[in-house]
Amino acid sequence: MNNNIYKTVYFFAPHGEETREVHDELSDIFSRHGIEEVAASDDADIIASIGGDGEFLQSVRKNNFRDDCVYLGIAVDDANYFYVDFHYRDIKTLEEAIDQDNLDVRNYPLLEVSINDNKPSYCLNEFTLRSSIVKTIKMDVYINDFLFEQFNGDGILVATPTGSTGYNKSLGGSVIDPLIHAMQVTELASVNNNTHRTLGTSFLLNKERPLTLLIDKNLDYYPIMSLDNEAISVRNTEKVEVSISDKLIKTLKLKDNTFWHKAQRNFL
Structure with missing residues (x-):
């Protein structure tokens, strides 16, 4: 019998009858x-998604990034994932994990994103901002209140450490250990010539260094933005502020299944 403090579970199963x-x-x-x-996720100590990383990210988002519960993912196919730790065909591993007297959890940092000083939104993987037209987008990039660079290019991606293995990695960004609570800023096809200069490489910012993007309003860019796998529609975007949130997402911590075990399985 399980004697830990987690007594209820809600299953996030977006595919229904499947x-x-x-x-x-x-x-x-x-x-x-x-x-x-x-029946209600608000009443659950554990929120278990059924599916892959996409379903896991949806389960976290649709439950408002609750930091008072434990999230876990259960796969139904044979693919390797970064957030999903279990497979329903390997029930023994799942049973051993939930039968501990005290569930051992790990914490994943979140990004906090505010657009035009509106109420902040959150993401576990990455935030992207890019031009919606066939033209580069210009923006002033501030670190704290310091104007760091004037960007001209396709856009900017900001990733969490766990999100660093996705789109960020494909852009040449580094893979970051989740124990480092920092966000990684990576350029999307920046223009570098005698007129426009950017750092030209990704860089890390810790919790005490928020990032602010001021969009050049001389042209109507209508930038496309996304939080994880969800698009944001804000027509008149002028300012975007991104930082590491105080909120943390809890997942089960398993032996021999650390972030680096997963990186090895997926890439090596």
Whole structure:
């Protein structure tokens, strides 16, 4: 019998009937270990997504990035993932994890993004801003209140350490250990010539160094922005502020399944 403080679970299963059999089987397994399924995610101590990394990210977003619960992902295919730690065909590993007297958790940092001084939004993976037209976008890049550079190019990507293995890596950014609570800023096709100069490489900012992007309003860029796998539609974007949030997402910490184990499986 499970004696830990986590007593309820909510299953995030966006594919509905496609995963109904898996859902029912998982509900029975959790129940046998003293963790009962609830119908509302607000009542859950554990939120378990069924699917891949995309479903995991959705489960976190649709539950408002709750930091008072534990998230876990359960895959239904044989792919390797970065956020999803379990597979429903490997029930033993899942049962061993949830049957601990005290679940061992790891914390993942979030990005906090404010657009035009509006209420902040959050993302676990990455924030992107790019031009919506076939033309480069210009913006002033501030670190704290210091004007660092005047950017001209396709756009900017800001990634968390866990998000550093995705789009950021494909742009030549570094893979960052999640124990380092920093965000990585990476350029998208910057213009570098005698008129325009940027750093030309990605860089890291810690929690005490927020990033501010002031969009050049001489032209109507209508930038396209995204938080993880969700697009944001803000027509008149003038200022974007990005920082490491005080909020942290909790996931189960497993032996031999660290971030670097996953990096090795996915890339080496």
